[in-house]
Amino acid sequence: MADSATKQPTYNPGKGAGEPVGVAILGLGTVGTEVLRLMGEHHDAFAHRVGGPLEIKGVAVSDLEKRREGVDRELLTDDAMSLITRDDVDIVVEVIGGIDYPRRLVLAALNAGKSVVTANKALVAAHADELAEAADAANVDLYFEAAVAAAIPVVGMLRRSLAGDQVVRISGIVNGTTNFILDAMESTGASYDDALAEATRLGYAEADPTADVEGHDAASKAAILASLGFHTRVKFDDVSCEGITKVTADDIEAARNAGYVIKLLAICERITDAAGVEAVSARVHPTLVPVEHPLASVNESYNAIFVEAEAAGRLMFYGNGAGGNPTASAVLGDLVGAARNKVHGGRAPGENTYANLPIADGGDVLTRYHIDMEVEDRTGVLAELAATFAARGISLKTIRQEESGDDARLIVVTHSAREADLAATVEELKTSSAVKAVDSVIRLF
């Protein structure tokens, strides 16, 4: 047996049935408030499910003076570090957000032997290694179902349900903000800027939307899903990432005319690279999805995730991927699990990176391009451009030529080819005398 088997101590005995479990909550924003409210409302149900009552020992907030309806002020503290190291705290729920400050708190909690439930995708994606190590060393649980797609239980599914299978690919819509924007552009013909403004006005986008629209949020989730699915540590920096800021109303219209919608997809897959080595690819980019595909009809801020596994085949999960309530549902599911282990003993499956596959070179990924370009309207152009593709062994699935005044528009859909070859071909097209402009390049699902 390798390290992964010997790393975990044998068992964790538990406090015994009927014993209370002490909980500290860090952060009282939308999610924290819902968690607190639901813990009160369903106190008895949770006690039955855990095997002992959950007792809230304290709630750490940054501003003690702020008015908070229905919250017992006695529970509030602005000293998070003292709260999490209290002897009567068994589990710490982190719903602050950000990276550096929650990282210090979560590590301190794990080091003090507390199990941790977090909804913080950025934290988990950036620091999975040291968090997992600390949890292993202290023999406690680190749960983060809410970090990916809120209440859609994809983390639990990859950790447990598919533990007897070999995952091949995970792909889906995991960011509600960008899906709302793309959906608004699709249904109203709005520009990116106008759709973003509407999303901000309705509360779907934050004041600084960078993390969402540049794809960073989706990339954090892709890193987490790839790590779990392929038993390999995949970190945020390993995910190649392209956001939606360059998607234009013209792109959306051209996609519609060709039978597609544009979605921001996270795609994680096991590939065999050019040298025949098995590797993991995780990427986020705008993608053309055929209108008849189930992902095409995932609207507004909903999320949907496809998982393909060798034995299970293709599974799809769909639900509300954000919001206080669905996120609280995932946090509380984790909390009940962690509390159950505190009472009855045992430990949930933690990070297990035994497969330790290399991260694929982005250029080795197989994909398909949809290329829209303005070309000269003269004899021989088509043959010239076709030769440019053929030179790198890229075959074309469809070619559509349209007149537009003196110029012609050429819309090419390639067959599957190496990303590096496709990208190099596009660069060459840009310098070709026959091509006036490459207007858009979007990958196909």
Next chain:
Amino acid sequence: MADSATKQPTYNPGKGAGEPVGVAILGLGTVGTEVLRLMGEHHDAFAHRVGGPLEIKGVAVSDLEKRREGVDRELLTDDAMSLITRDDVDIVVEVIGGIDYPRRLVLAALNAGKSVVTANKALVAAHADELAEAADAANVDLYFEAAVAAAIPVVGMLRRSLAGDQVVRISGIVNGTTNFILDAMESTGASYDDALAEATRLGYAEADPTADVEGHDAASKAAILASLGFHTRVKFDDVSCEGITKVTADDIEAARNAGYVIKLLAICERITDAAGVEAVSARVHPTLVPVEHPLASVNESYNAIFVEAEAAGRLMFYGNGAGGNPTASAVLGDLVGAARNKVHGGRAPGENTYANLPIADGGDVLTRYHIDMEVEDRTGVLAELAATFAARGISLKTIRQEESGDDARLIVVTHSAREADLAATVEELKTSSAVKAVDSVIRLF
């Protein structure tokens, strides 16, 4: 704390990392063969995930002489009872099917301190009580993800992911055979008998299709889902059940014309009955689903399950709900979980029926009827029939009248009303002089 909390012993220490886990497999049909093959193929991966190697100690079959390609004959035995009580067996995988014989074996295994993984929905739905009791008494695991919708991880989701939420309704297509038949009737216009014959020819229906077409298989799954979702023991006999044998090609066509497809749905929900008491309803019946609803496009032998919970909102899960490979995926996921607990200690959440809600009287369920009847073509008929509905407080959503020779056809869709009132109204319609025949009554989703 109530009984449920004190019933489970405090902890289960585990063998220690690196220790082998002995597995006995009962049954070597389609699923058992795949389980055995995949355990060989992925032996090392499973050892890493479990924390120790899985060792197959024996495989119980009924016919030792049968040729079985690629199976080590040394492992085979026809003495299942001796195999499962061997000291070196930690986990028993039951994939025989049937009820009485596997029940004896599973109880014997649990009583001997072995954890059990079963794919047997009929067994679990009929005997959940004594199986759960035996597992609790011996402090071992009883897993049955594969019993419902194969690799769609709905059992794990209800047991764990939604442990912090309150499930309101579970509904879906959970039987592939009937979905194949209804889909064939829908797409080819075939009669029920012809579609069944085709399903049998293609291996989608068994030689004796009773359990599938009468809805019994779906009812077993409904019982399991309702038990987990509502923390209440719901057994097969508690599920009201109507199969698809009376669905005609005319019904299918009429449904299509009205914008619906007919699906056999399992519906489990928490309702408040006439006396204001909270209760659980579980039922299986042909149901009109609007064509634009995601369930309408679940074709062939695929399964799809909707779960609605208070905080999570509506979640959907979709995948291949039957077949050797997807079922083996679920069995192996459970096996890895049970083996992990044998190595590291702890125990998976077992049955927890603390809520102990009453089973709803079927008549108290709120539903909607689509009624298709031949009526006399004379003045006053419509008013007369409308009064019949109104007498029981049932309001009508749509009424469509069609001429057909001397007679008229009346197609009525009701608003939501008590099942008992709807059924009594239909009985009254049948005896009304204005009604020549009630041709079909189908519930709406």
